[in-house]
Amino acid sequence: MPNDHPRATTPExxxxYFVERANAGDIDGLVALYEPRAVLALPDGRRATGTEEIRQIYTMLLEDRPQFAAGEQRTALHNGNLALTSTRRGPSATAEVARRQPDGTWLWLLDEPNVLG
Structure with missing residues (x-):
């Protein structure tokens, strides 16, 4: 699968890109934000591990074409090749761990979409 999506040059x-791609219904673009063995937390406590499981989750999530708001993104907290990213959306907040790739771009390794839920 070719990846012609813009790559993240900063963790932020x-x-x-998540909001843009989710609102466009771009499942491939969403999956491209994750490392191949990334872990995505699900609301029921389960985990989606790897790009194929993450693709399945986003396929189901975007089926009804929900719209996502940008929210208030915090400045990433860096430590070497890792960064903690987070966004506040109303009463909810996200937390993610991103890792700098060998080419200098960033991908999510861990994603907890609702840390307050």
Missing amino acids: DLGR
């Missing part, structure tokens, strides 16, 4: 790009 990931949150912005």
Whole structure:
């Protein structure tokens, strides 16, 4: 699968790209934000591990074409090649761990979409 989506040059790009791609119904674009063995937390306590499971989750999530608001993105907290990203959306907040890739771009490794739920 070719990846012609813009790549995140900062960890904060990931949150912005998520909103843009989710609102466009771009499942491939969403999956491209994650490392191949990334883990995505699900509301029921389960985990989606790897791009194929993450693709399945986003396919179901975007079926009804929900719209996502940008929210208030916090500045990433960096430590070497890792960064903690987070966004506040109303009464909810996200938390993600991104990792710098060998080419200097960033991908999510861990994603908890609702840390307050």
